Every structure is written in C-alpha cells, then in structure tokens.
Amino acid sequence: MSDWKRICALEDIPVLGARIVKRAGLPDIALFRNGQDKVFALEDQCPHRKGPLSQGIVTANAVTCPLHGWKIGLDSGEAAAPDVGCVPRYPVRIETGDIFIGF
Amino acid sequence: MDGASPFSLPGNPPASSKKPRLVMVGNGMAGVRTLEELLKLAPDKYDITVFGAEPHPNYNRILLSPVLAGEMSLQDIVLNDLGWYQHHGITLHTDTRITRIDRRKRQVLTASGDAVPYDRLLLATGSRPVMLPIPGHTLPGVLPYRDIADTNTMIEASRDYRRAVVIGGGLLGLEAANGLRLRNMEVTVVHVMPWLMERQLDRTAAILLQKSLEAKGLTFLMECEATELVAGESGRVAAVKFKDGRTIPADLVVMSVGIRPNSQLAEEAGLYCHRGIVVNDTLQTYDPRIYAVGECVSHRGIAYGLVAPLFEQAKVAANHLAEFGIGRYTGSVTSTKLKVTGVDLFSAGNFMGGDGTEEIVLSDPGGGVYKKLVLRNERLEGAVMYGDTADSAWYFQLMRDKQNVAELRNHLMFGQNHLGDSGHTGNANASALADNAEVCGCNGVCKGTIVKAIKEKGLFSLEEVRKHTKASSSCGSCTGLVEQILASTVGGAYQPSEGKDKPLCGCTDHTHEEVRRVIRDQHLLTVPQVMGYMEWKTPNGCATCRPAINYYLISTWPHEAKDDPQSRFINERAHANIQKDGSYSVVPRMWGGLTTPAELRAIADAAEKFAVPTLKITGGQRIDLLGVKKEDLPRMWADLSQSGLVSGHAYGKSLRTVKTCVGAEHCRFGTQRSMAMGVKLEKMLFGMWSPHKVKLAVSGCPRNCAESGIKDVGIIGVESGYEIYVAGNGGIKTVVAQFLCKASDDAEVMEIVGAFLQLYREDARYLDRTVHWVERVGLDTIKQKVVEDREQRKQLYERLLYALQDAENPWEEIVRDPVRKQAFEPLEA
Numbered sequence: 004m005s006d007w008k009r010i011c012a013l014e015d016i017p018v019l020g021a022r023i024v025k026r027a028g029l030p031d032i033a034l035f036r037n038g039q040d041k042v043f044a045l046e047d048q049c050p051h052r053k054g055p056l057s058q059g060i061v062t063a064n065a066v067t068c069p070l071h072g073w074k075i076g077l078d079s080g081e082a083a084a085p086d087v088g089c090v091p092r093y094p095v096r097i098e099t100g101d102i103f104i105g106f
Numbered sequence: 107m108d109g110a111s112p113f114s115l116p117g118n119p120p121a122s123s124k125k126p127r128l129v130m131v132g133n134g135m136a137g138v139r140t141l142e143e144l145l146k147l148a149p150d151k152y153d154i155t156v157f158g159a160e161p162h163p164n165y166n167r168i169l170l171s172p173v174l175a176g177e178m179s180l181q182d183i184v185l186n187d188l189g190w191y192q193h194h195g196i197t198l199h200t201d202t203r204i205t206r207i208d209r210r211k212r213q214v215l216t217a218s219g220d221a222v223p224y225d226r227l228l229l230a231t232g233s234r235p236v237m238l239p240i241p242g243h244t245l246p247g248v249l250p251y252r253d254i255a256d257t258n259t260m261i262e263a264s265r266d267y268r269r270a271v272v273i274g275g276g277l278l279g280l281e282a283a284n285g286l287r288l289r290n291m292e293v294t295v296v297h298v299m300p301w302l303m304e305r306q307l308d309r310t311a312a313i314l315l316q317k318s319l320e321a322k323g324l325t326f327l328m329e330c331e332a333t334e335l336v337a338g339e340s341g342r343v344a345a346v347k348f349k350d351g352r353t354i355p356a357d358l359v360v361m362s363v364g365i366r367p368n369s370q371l372a373e374e375a376g377l378y379c380h381r382g383i384v385v386n387d388t389l390q391t392y393d394p395r396i397y398a399v400g401e402c403v404s405h406r407g408i409a410y411g412l413v414a415p416l417f418e419q420a421k422v423a424a425n426h427l428a429e430f431g432i433g434r435y436t437g438s439v440t441s442t443k444l445k446v447t448g449v450d451l452f453s454a455g456n457f458m459g460g461d462g463t464e465e466i467v468l469s470d471p472g473g474g475v476y477k478k479l480v481l482r483n484e485r486l487e488g489a490v491m492y493g494d495t496a497d498s499a500w501y502f503q504l505m506r507d508k509q510n511v512a513e514l515r516n517h518l519m520f521g522q523n524h525l526g527d528s529g530h531t532g533n534a535n536a537s538a539l540a541d542n543a544e545v546c547g548c549n550g551v552c553k554g555t556i557v558k559a560i561k562e563k564g565l566f567s568l569e570e571v572r573k574h575t576k577a578s579s580s581c582g583s584c585t586g587l588v589e590q591i592l593a594s595t596v597g598g599a600y601q602p603s604e605g606k607d608k609p610l611c612g613c614t615d616h617t618h619e620e621v622r623r624v625i626r627d628q629h630l631l632t633v634p635q636v637m638g639y640m641e642w643k644t645p646n647g648c649a650t651c652r653p654a655i656n657y658y659l660i661s662t663w664p665h666e667a668k669d670d671p672q673s674r675f676i677n678e679r680a681h682a683n684i685q686k687d688g689s690y691s692v693v694p695r696m697w698g699g700l701t702t703p704a705e706l707r708a709i710a711d712a713a714e715k716f717a718v719p720t721l722k723i724t725g726g727q728r729i730d731l732l733g734v735k736k737e738d739l740p741r742m743w744a745d746l747s748q749s750g751l752v753s754g755h756a757y758g759k760s761l762r763t764v765k766t767c768v769g770a771e772h773c774r775f776g777t778q779r780s781m782a783m784g785v786k787l788e789k790m791l792f793g794m795w796s797p798h799k800v801k802l803a804v805s806g807c808p809r810n811c812a813e814s815g816i817k818d819v820g821i822i823g824v825e826s827g828y829e830i831y832v833a834g835n836g837g838i839k840t841v842v843a844q845f846l847c848k849a850s851d852d853a854e855v856m857e858i859v860g861a862f863l864q865l866y867r868e869d870a871r872y873l874d875r876t877v878h879w880v881e882r883v884g885l886d887t888i889k890q891k892v893v894e895d896r897e898q899r900k901q902l903y904e905r906l907l908y909a910l911q912d913a914e915n916p917w918e919e920i921v922r923d924p925v926r927k928q929a930f931e932p933l934e935a
C-alpha cells in the first residue's frame with residue numbers, strides 16, 4: 004500500500020502552476036494544480052529529453068514541457084499524440100487543504 | 107483493402123437514444139471530412155448513419171494516381187478504416203446506393219427499398235465523370251477514371267493489353283496516361299485543344315510539360331477529336347476513329363473529359379440545382395434540413411473539383427450541424443499541381459492575364475524553367491510555374507491574402523528565398539531531394555519521413571505535418587520546403603496555411619484580431635474573462651493561447667489588466683532563460699553595452715558566490731551568467747540589484763538590447779553620439795512587453811559598426827542627424843531593415859521610434875517579429891501613421907510612455923513578493 008506523505012498546503016501551489024518536490028537520491032517530483040483545484044504528481048522529467056515539466060504551462064488536463072513543447076497528460080503521464088512516451092505518476096490526496104503524495 | 111463486399115456496420119442502437127439522426131449520402135472525401143470536423147465540435151450530438159455506393163470505407167481519392175503509377179498500394183490510401191466508424195458509433199452501409207429522398211417523410215431509400223429516417227441530411231455525392239456519347243462508348247475496355255474500381259480495371263488491363271488511348275489532356279487524363287505508361291503500356295493522349303491542361307496552364311508552360319511527358323514515352327495527338335470507338339472481334343474496344351479520318355488501335359480507352367456534379371438525387375427530390383446542388387454560405391440547400399458539401403455542390407455559381415475548397419466547406423458545414431452557428435464559406439482560390447513524379451508544375455488564379463493586368467515572366471525553355479506572375483493593382487492575381495515550383499506556396503499565400511506586393515516587386519520573381527534565408531538556399535527543390543536529405547535541421551527530420559507521414563496518416567496541411575513529424579515546427583526556415591513536399595505529394599489537395607482567417611489555436615475559432623478587438627471593445631482585463639466572453643472550448647486554454655491573450659491584455663490595458671505569470675512561458679515567469687538541464691541563465695542589463703568597474707565587480711562576486719559554471723559575453727553586448735540553479739535566482743538577483751543592475755529581459759518577448767558603437771564620443775569618423783542615443787532609447791523602452799522580442803542598434807556613422815541594418819529598429823548617425831531603419835532581422839532569416847525616415851535630433855528619434863514600436867505593440871499578432879508584421883501590413887501604411895501624421899505619431903508615443911511609466915525591475919518585484927519568491931523554492935518529500 005502507498006505510504007502517504009504530507010508535502011504542503013494547496014495554497015502553496017499557484018493556480019495553473021506547479022512546485023518541485025525534492026527527494027533524497029531520487030528524481031524530483033512535479034506537483035501541479037490545475038484551474039479546478041485538482042492536484043497531480045508526476046516525475047519532473049519529460050520523457051523526451053528530461054525537461055523539467057514543473058516549469059511548463061499548465062492547462063486543465065496537461066502540461067506543456069518548457070524545452071520542446073511536448074504535451075503531457077496530468078492524469079495519465081502520457082505524451083499527447085503524435086509524441087510517444089510516459090512519465091511515472093504518483094497518487095495525490097487532498098485533506099482539509101493539505102496535499103499528500105503516496106509513494 | 108477490406109470491406110469489398112456489401113457491408114453494414116452497426117453503430118449505437120438508434121431506437122434506444124433520442125439524439126437527432128444525421129444521415130449522410132456519399133462516403134467520400136468531403137462528406138467524411140465534415141463528419142470528422144463535426145465529431146471534434148460535438149461528438150455526441152447525432153446518431154450518424156452513412157451510405158456509400160462504393161464497397162470501401164473512405165479513401166484518399168487523389169492518391170489513386172500514385173496507386174495507378176505503382177508508387178503506392180490501395181491499403182496505403184485508406185483515410186478512415188472501418189474501426190474509425192465503429193469507434194465513433196457511426197452506422198456505415200457500404201456498397202449501398204441511395205435512390206430516392208422523401209423530403210415529406212424525411213427519409214432516404216436504398217436501392218433495395220429500405221427506408222431510413224433523418225432529422226438532418228448531408229449530401230456528399232461527389233461528381234460523375236463525363237462519358238463522350240460517341241458510338242462505342244459503352245464497349246468493354248472503355249472507362250472513366252474516378253474510383254478504385256476504375257483503377258483496378260486499368261491495372262488489370264495493363265497486364266493483358268498493350269495499347270492505351272487516353273481521351274482528354276487535362277490533369278486526370280495526364281495522370282492516368284503517366285500511370286499506364288509506367289505500367290508499360292503504349293499510351294497516346296488525345297486532346298481537342300491546342301495545348302494540354304488549357305484550364306490550368308498557358309501555352310508556354312503546357313509545351314514544356316508536353317515535352318517532358320514525351321520524354322517519358324507518351325505520345326500526343328493535339329487538336330484531335332475522337333468520333334467513334336470501334337469494337338474488335340472479341341467485342342472489346344479495338345480502335346479509336348477521329349474526325350479527320352484517322353484511326354489508331356486501342357485495347358483500353360480512358361475517357362477523361364471532365365466531371366459533372368452528381369446532383370441527380372437532389373434534383374429528383376425537388377431541391378434547387380443549377381450545375382450542382384445550390385447551397386448558401388452555410389452549405390445549406392433550399393431545404394433547411396438538408397446540407398450538401400463537396401463536388402456535388404454549386405456555391406455562388408462555382409462547383410469545385412479539388413479537395414482543398416471542399417475541406418473548407420466541410421469545416422463550415424460541420425460548424426452549423428453542431429449548431430455553433432459561426433463560420434461562413436465564401437469561396438476559395440484554388441491551385442493546381444500535377445502529381446507526376448519528376449514534373450514540377452503549379453498554377454493558380456488568373457494566370458492568363460488580360461485587361462488591367464501586368465505580367466512578370468521568366469522564360470528559360472532550354473533550362474526547362476518557366477514562371478509567369480500576373481498582377482493587378484499591385485496584387486498577385488495568378489501564377490503559372492513550370493520546372494521550379496519552390497515558391498508556389500508563397501505565391502499562393504500572397505494571392506489568398508491579397509497582399510500588396512509593390513514593395514516586393516523587384517524580387518518577387520526570384521522567390522521568397524531571395525528575400526534572405528540562412529537555412530536551405532541551394533536545395534530549394536523538393537522533388538530533387540533524396541529521401542534521406544534532411545529537411546528540418548532543428549528536429550532532424552528528413553524528406554522520406556515527411557512523405558511517409560503524409561501518405562500513411564493522410565495529411566493535407568502544414569499544421570498537420572508539423573504535428574505529426576515536428577518538421578518546420580521550430581525555427582520555421584524549412585517551411586517553404588515542407589509545403590512543397592506536401593504539395594508535390596498530395597497535389598492540389600494541399601491546403602496552404604490559412605493566414606488571416608486562422609484561429610488563434612485549437613481552443614477557439616476566433617482569430618488574433620478578433621480577440622484583440624473584443625478585449626478593447628469590452629474592456630476585458632483577465633484571461634478568464636476573455637475565455638468566458640469568447641466561449642473558449644477548453645476550460646483553461648493551452649500553451650499557445652494563454653500567452654497571447656495575456657500579452658493582448660497587458661498591452662491594451664496597461665496598469666489595469668493584471669499580468670498572469672502562469673500564462674507566460676517559463677522564461678518570462680522566472681525572468682531568466684531555462685537551459686537544457688533545467689538550470690537558468692542570468693543576463694543583467696548593460697545600457698547601450700556600457701558598463702562600469704562596480705557592475706563588473708558585482709557580476710564577478712555573484713558568479714563566485716553562486717558557483718556559476720559559465721560566464722560569456724553575449725552577441726548583444728553584455729554578460730551572461732549561465733547555469734544558475736532556480737532556487738538561487740532570487741538571492742543572486744538581490745545581490746545584483748544592490749549594485750544597480752537590473753534584468754536584461756534576455757528571455758522575454760520584450761525589449762532585448764540596444765547595441766551601440768563608440769560613435770562621436772570617441773571615434774574619428776563618428777557623426778553622432780551613438781552611445782548616448784542608445785542609452786536614452788534603452789531607458790525609454792525598459793520593461794516593454796511586445797508581440798515578439800525587439801532589438802535596436804545605434805551606429806555613429808554609415809560604417810554601421812553596431813549592425814543597425816539587421817535590427818527591429820536601427821539608427822544610423824549622419825552629418826545632418828539620424829536615419830531610422832525598421833523591420834530588420836538577423837535571426838532565422840536574415841532580412842535587411844528598410845529605411846523609414848530621417849530625424850534631425852534625439853527627441854525626434856525617440857518620438858518616431860516610440861510611435862513605431864507602439865504601433866507594433868498594438869497591431870501585430872503575438873509572436874510576429876517586426877519584420878513579419880511590416881511585411882504583412884506594408885511599410886507605407888506604417889509610414890503614414892508614424893512619420894506623416896504628426897498627430898497620430900504623438901498619440902502613439904504618448905501611449906507608449908504611459909504604458910512604460912514606472913516600469914519596475916522584475917527581479918526586485920519577485921524578491922519583494924513572498925508568494926512569487928516561494929515558487930522558486932523546492933519542497934521536500
């Protein structure tokens with residue numbers, strides 16, 4: 004079962020923005036908040052050339068990688084066609100305004 | 107190809123749903139494209155049933171020619187396989203002809219007598235090939251060239267027989283002849299007119315074409331009229347007789363003398379038809395429940411026979427079927443390309459010329475090149491090109507945009523490359539390129555990959571090719587070449603980019619201009635307001651529209667509209683350039699390229715303190731600190747700001763640099779104090795956001811050591827004052843700036859430059875550099891507003907000063923704002 008860890012408050016992520024979550028010895032996680040206050044956690048590495056997805060422009064259901072514009076689904080971690088690739092996702096829970104990621 | 111027998115594919119059970127029923131008659135290119143557009147807009151609106159007389163799902167009819175020529179197979183040309191219909195819940199009946207429409211009962215009847223009711227009917231029955239009613243036209247071995255069945259018959263005939271006659275030297279006839287020749291038949295083309303493709307070519311181009319086809323082994327009989335087809339012993343056609351008494355042997359006769367809109371069904375149902383089913387600008391027939399698209403339609407008196415206009419019709423019809431109620435079809439300018447491998451031919455518009463037109467002609471029959479451009483009132487009205495069609499897409503765009511070409515006229519004939527291009531000069535001929543030749547340098551895409559994607563995925567437009575291959579999606583310098591490859595692969599079906607009428611992005615149908623106008627007229631101040639008011643199709647837009655809207659807001663309503671950092675590309679959000687490894691570069695402003703020991707010391711200190719791996723002098727006369735970690739940015743900025751250094755905006759669609767030379771301050775040739783002028787301009791323009799980046803340069807004399815000739819605004823000192831040049835570009839495509847006017851003193855320079863840039867800010871589309879904008883609207887229009895009309899110049903200048911008043915150093919803004927600053931810091935897990 005997932006090991007849930009509190010990361011920050013919902014307010015700490017800008018609407019339609021993201022924050023970087025550091026992990027010791029492991030790749031960073033990008034924590035996104037969309038316009039509908041849904042929160043998503045993806046590994047912060049674009050499947051194309053490892054661009055930091057946390058720095059991209061966030062829409063309702065996708066983030067556009069800042070380096071070469073791949074569009075990655077927030078929910079699925081999948082690149083939008085015609086690009087092909089996938090980033091690992093992590094489950095997210097929001098409880099009374101606090102955000103937890105499941106590892 | 108599958109689906110070769112009568113076939114019915116059930117969609118959703120119609121009984122259980124209460125959706126309105128949409129029935130489509132004709133399962134061809136225009137009809138299915140309409141469904142595709144409709145499904146994009148309103149996927150669940152209708153229960154859709156499709157009837158097609160052919161035993162196939164929708165295929166790419168125009169690629170029948172490469173199939174006949176043996177360059178492609180039938181499997182390659184399917185556009186929508188059966189799975190597509192199933193996936194979208196469409197009930198498909200192939201090999202099923204509709205024989206009657208009962209408008210009173212609102213139903214269609216199939217040949218076998220089944221009745222199917224409709225709420226909306228879409229007619230897309232295409233056209234019928236004309237068969238000359240001469241004796242013998244129904245003999246075995248005589249056929250038109252229209253569909254898969256005809257193509258298969260021809261391929262079979264080429265195995266068993268030797269001599270083919272093609273009647274008709276038009277586009278289709280020549281493609282048929284070429285294909286049969288490639289299948290080793292002896293082919294004679296018979297044409298009644300004095301030259302080939304007379305509706306698309308003038309005489310000179312046609313003669314060049316004929317010569318090169320003769321070199322491929324075709325025989326031509328010109329000004330010759332067939333009067334009878336004679337049967338042989340087996341009952342199959344054996345000879346063709348002509349009016350002049352001659353007879354030639356023939357085992358296969360292909361008639362390609364024209365097409366007629368297939369409107370019989372509509373006519374019998376009492377719908378008004380006149381050379382096609384008559385429709386209005388929303389593709390509605392005289393019965394409001396019945397729409398029609400494609401070759402069967404007559405719109406404003408024109409029935410089109412190429413797919414590009416039909417696809418435009420499809421888009422509009424879908425929009426109205428979806429009840430979006432916007433979009434009108436107002437007709438199309440069409441162009442022609444012949445799909446014969448190795449022959450480069452293009453024509454569009456009025457290429458014959460005539461009263462009130464002028465012609466520019468380049469004729470080199472020996473070299474196999476001929477080009478003719480027809481102009482009327484400084485606008486391109488038609489073009490024919492043979493041998494070198496590299497610039498056809500560009501000419502076609504100029505025609506469609508009705509762009510004034512007065513300023514381009516001197517080099518119009520030599521094409522767009524002649525205007526300056528650093529990428530692909532020397533190999534601008536698509537058909538001469540090998541499959542492994544790299545076309546797009548940015549994304550490493552070669553020609554073969556592009557051609558393969560076009561064929562396999564059924565692509566028709568530049569946007570589609572960009573999406574699927576990435577070619578031409580970065581710097582864009584290969585766009586012309588990609589368009590050419592597209593055009594030579596799909597022929598006249600190629601859809602040039604729509605330019606003016608193009609929506610901002612897939613989230614909306616509105617154009618840049620419309621969005622701008624609404625922001626102004628409705629006094630909108632935030633991105634969500636714009637999306638709400640203009641009924642965006644996506645909840646939060648995308649990475650294309652958000653930055654554009656944000657720019658339009660802040661440029662239209664300075665000090666009022668709220669800037670939205672989340673709608674900015676990361677560089678503008680982080681006020682630094684993102685690097686390939688996710689670190690950032692920091693470029694402090696050095697006004698006019700001048701600096702001081704204190705500034706240099708501050709930069710050196712910051713570089714040491716934050717362990718900056720690379721320090722570099724940029725091409726913009728200042729220093730770049732590369733490889734800074736994001737979390738260090740605010741602290742580094744705080745340090746730099748302390749020494750008076752501010753952001754250089756090296757990352758923004760904004761004022762970049764004002765380069766200067768040493769000028770009259772020191773130089774023995776200097777006529778004006780260029781450093782001082784440069785610093786003044788840079789201070790005036792500090793903090794300016796613009797449609798794209800803006801670079802200036804000031805040189806002290808015409809030796810021009812600051813390279814003013816390739817800047818958005820370039821200023822050159824002369825004895826009597828300054829010369830101002832605009833719309834130069836030193837980037838992807840080197841373009842020399844154009845002379846705008848002279849100015850006698852510094853104040854006049856500031857006002858004219860300010861007014862010019864303000865007009866650019868208010869008028870250009872987001873991501874247009876000054877060069878693109880000036881190319882589009884014409885320098886004369888701009889001169890009028892910025893130089894001649896003093897009052898307007900003053901107002902523009904004042905609006906600019908107002909917008910830039912109190913511009914803050916963004917670094918300090920972030921350092922001071924805890925919320926913005928927080929976004930630079932990582933969280934811990």
Ligand code: SRM
Nearest residue numbers: 683684685691724725726727728756835836837838839875
């Ligand atoms: C740093 C610098 C190169 C250098 O080390 O000298 C540079 C670096 C970049 N240029 Fe440049 N350009 C630099 C001077 C130029 C110049 C020369 C000039 O300004 O005099 C040009 C040609 C002049 C012009 O723009 O007309 C130039 C034409 C481009 C272009 C092509 C623009 C065009 O319209 O054709 C791009 C691509 C773009 O903007 O879309 C570009 C884009 C870039 C970007 C921002 C690529 C990107 O989007 O990430 C590069 C960032 C590198 C990085 O990681 O930091 N850079 N770039 C120069 C910064 C000057 C400064 O102090 O601000």
Ligand SMILES: Cc1cc2nc3c(=O)[nH]c(=O)nc-3n(C[C@H](O)[C@H](O)[C@H](O)COP(=O)(O)OP(=O)(O)OC[C@H]3O[C@@H](n4cnc5c(N)ncnc54)[C@H](O)[C@@H]3O)c2cc1C
Nearest residue numbers: 132134135136159167168204232400401412413597598599
């Ligand atoms: C060999 C060839 C090469 C071509 N090359 C080019 C080119 O290079 N560039 C270009 O732009 N265009 C080209 N064209 C023209 C292009 O293919 C047509 O403009 C386009 O296919 C027309 O689309 P449509 O949907 O109107 O008609 P179609 O694609 O013909 O579709 C109509 C369909 O309706 C069916 N139908 C008709 N009546 C009924 C009925 N009563 N019941 C059921 N079904 C019915 C027909 O069987 C047909 O399948 C070419 C055409 C041919 C034949």
Ligand code: SF4
Nearest residue numbers: 548581724725837838
């Ligand atoms: S700095 Fe400019 S020229 Fe150099 S690689 Fe980057 S974009 Fe290309």
Ligand code: FES
Nearest residue numbers: 049052054068071
């Ligand atoms: S690294 Fe993300 S698009 Fe290239």
